[in-house]
Amino acid sequence: MKLIIAIVQDEDASRLVGQMMNEGLGVTKLATTGGFLRAGNTTLLVGVEDDRFQQAMDIIESVCKSRKQVAASPSSMVGMPSSYSPYPIEVVVGGATVFVLTVDQFIKL
Numbered sequence: 001m002k003l004i005i006a007i008v009q010d011e012d013a014s015r016l017v018g019q020m021m022n023e024g025l026g027v028t029k030l031a032t033t034g035g036f037l038r039a040g041n042t043t044l045l046v047g048v049e050d051d052r053f054q055q056a057m058d059i060i061e062s063v064c065k066s067r068k069q070v071a072a073s074p075s076s077m078v079g080m081p082s083s084y085s086p087y088p089i090e091v092v093v094g095g096a097t098v099f100v101l102t103v104d105q106f107i108k109l
């Protein structure tokens, strides 16, 4: 069994959860915040049997889009002079940041 931890954009999250549920996959949705943009994103926990792992990954890939976002450059970086003022920068966010863990045990009590 695998545990997929997928960090996705809020805009994609409800469609992604809906599609996972439709295909009979178990999902837990967490409201999270990205460290760089300090903006909300969504983290999904998906426990899947090995034979359905690729199906889950295919859904994530098909739903999650990459988008450009403009953000203020980090103003609190170590070593920045006090006169430093943040300027807008463009970053490409997503489709999805995915961690895959092998599950030792899956227990429901």
Ligand code: 2BA
Pocket: 007, 033, 034, 035, 036, 037, 038, 039, 041, 091, 092, 093, 094, 095, 096, 097
């Ligand atoms: P954030 O940390 O808010 O990052 C948003 C986007 O900003 C990133 O998109 C990336 O394009 C850019 N970015 C992040 N750190 C940067 C840096 N030091 N310099 C320049 N640009 C930077 P994604 O890579 O698609 O990441 C989307 C979200 O996934 C991240 O939101 C974070 O919540 C999570 N994430 C990404 N890599 C991670 C990792 N190695 N560990 C844990 N979470 C991660």
